[in-house]
Amino acid sequence: MIKRVEVNYRGIFQKNLGKYIGSDIVMIASRMGKIAFSNGRYSDSPERNGIPCKYFAFVSPDLSEEELEAECGAKMDIDEADVSLVMDDTMVKGVEPWGWHGVRPINEKVHQKGCLLVVTRKSHDHLLKFIARRPFNYRLATLEGDASLAGLWVFKDDLTRERSLGAIAAVDPGIISIEAVEEYLFAKTKEKHRAQAAREAYDATLRRIKLVTPEQGIDWPYEIPVLPKWHEFEEGGVVVPAVPRGFKMGPKGQTRNDMFKRGTTKTERPVVRFDLCIKCTLCWLECPDECFDPTEDGLYDINYEVCVGCHKCAAVCPIPECIVMVDELKFEDNSSPWKHHIRDPQGYIQWAEEKKGKKRIHYPYVTGTGMEYRDGEVVPPKEKKRRRRATREADGAH
Ligand code: SF4
Numbered sequence: 546m547i548k549r550v551e552v553n554y555r556g557i558f559q560k561n562l563g564k565y566i567g568s569d570i571v572m573i574a575s576r577m578g579k580i581a582f583s584n585g586r587y588s589d590s591p592e593r594n595g596i597p598c599k600y601f602a603f604v605s606p607d608l609s610e611e612e613l614e615a616e617c618g619a620k621m622d623i624d625e626a627d628v629s630l631v632m633d634d635t636m637v638k639g640v641e642p643w644g645w646h647g648v649r650p651i652n653e654k655v656h657q658k659g660c661l662l663v664v665t666r667k668s669h670d671h672l673l674k675f676i677a678r679r680p681f682n683y684r685l686a687t688l689e690g691d692a693s694l695a696g697l698w699v700f701k702d703d704l705t706r707e708r709s710l711g712a713i714a715a716v717d718p719g720i721i722s723i724e725a726v727e728e729y730l731f732a733k734t735k736e737k738h739r740a741q742a743a744r745e746a747y748d749a750t751l752r753r754i755k756l757v758t759p760e761q762g763i764d765w766p767y768e769i770p771v772l773p774k775w776h777e778f779e780e781g782g783v784v785v786p787a788v789p790r791g792f793k794m795g796p797k798g799q800t801r802n803d804m805f806k807r808g809t810t811k812t813e814r815p816v817v818r819f820d821l822c823i824k825c826t827l828c829w830l831e832c833p834d835e836c837f838d839p840t841e842d843g844l845y846d847i848n849y850e851v852c853v854g855c856h857k858c859a860a861v862c863p864i865p866e867c868i869v870m871v872d873e874l875k876f877e878d879n880s881s882p883w884k885h886h887i888r889d890p891q892g893y894i895q896w897a898e899e900k901k902g903k904k905r906i907h908y909p910y911v912t913g914t915g916m917e918y919r920d921g922e923v924v925p926p927k928e929k930k931r932r933r934r935a936t937r938e939a940d941g942a943h
């Protein structure tokens with residue numbers, strides 16, 4: 546028998562976290578007398594910021610090391626998962642396989658007795674607004690928490706690692722038991738609070754498991770992609786067709802590759818108050834993924850299918866509250882915000898402010914130290930004109 550765990554994580558930001566969880570499962574299972582190994586091969590190379598990636602852990606109580614390796618070691622992906630752990634809840638909107646071959650459902654690998662385990666503060670029903678229907682019952686469990694940023698150089702030690710191990714033990718004790726998790730964590734670190742965090746997560750997760758029926762979830766809006774076979778690879782791995790030359794759409798000659806959308810990379814998306822925009826062009830110029838499209842009225846629409854949620858437009862926009870980053874799970878489609886603004890300017894402002902809410906996420910400059918929430922401001926629709934007039938009058942006075 547083989548138990549398979551996949552750890553879905555955001556490329557680079559959570560790479561350390563995903564890798565540690567995979568290797569911890571191996572260490573714990575081997576202390577329980579099982580054979581196990583871990584690998585991670587489901588990502589771009591070099592791995593890109595935010596891209597959905599996977600680590601795997603395989604555990605067997607009865608196979609030899611060679612048999613387990615032969616069965617699981619030579620594949621690019623797994624066929625089914627006993628536990629699919631999701632380290633960032635916005636990945637429930639779908640994940641890309643490496644090299645961009647389309648968007649796959651996050652629960653695609655979860656089998657009938659398996660469990661989709663999501664680190665989130667959302668309810669099961671909220672998550673199911675984005676998750677594909679399956680033709681059988683399966684379990685959906687949640688582990689309360691935020692998308693932990695492991696960081697490039699700094700590992701944020703917020704106990705998500707320990708808590709995830711406790712949650713895995715809760716949803717499938719056949720992989721690792723909570724007693725073995727506690728024993729391993731204490732033996733490794735000599736810190737009681739780590740074992741305690743795993744136990745608390747174990748208890749909490751047992752209370753947060755829901756049986757999902759075939760009626761629950763959504764019809765998957767994307768075609769399920771088929772990955773190329775090993776003999777279909779081009780040199781260097783999976784090659785993404787290059788952007789054709791000569792077509793220029795951006796101020797720096799940017800182009801956009803229809804094969805290479807990166808929408809599932811984002812945890813947050815920018816919401817623009819077009820009525821506050823002063824048409825300074827900075828978002829258009831600075832967006833690293835060429836997401837902005839100039840409009841006939843001099844504004845800049847956003848293509849959310851290609852936006853990776855990098856925050857740069859929000860950082861460069863000179864007008865406070867004009868571009869604000871908002872939790873991706875507040876949106877159910879990628880429709881054009883500018884068209885909404887043209888159709889119904891007042892309604893759009895109301896919609897944008899509702900999405901923005903009262904709090905703004907603020908990231909400090911030191912990677913891995915977490916984030917904080919600050920109060921935002923609701924700028925009234927006429928405010929831009931008033932501020933401009935005030936500036937002109939102040940200039941005239943000099
Ligand atoms: S967050 Fe802004 S700058 Fe970054 S990819 Fe999206 S639109 Fe472009």
Ligand code: SF4
Pocket residue numbers: 817821822823824825826827828829845861862863864867868
């Ligand atoms: S950066 Fe802000 S003000 Fe400038 S064009 Fe973009 S949305 Fe408008």
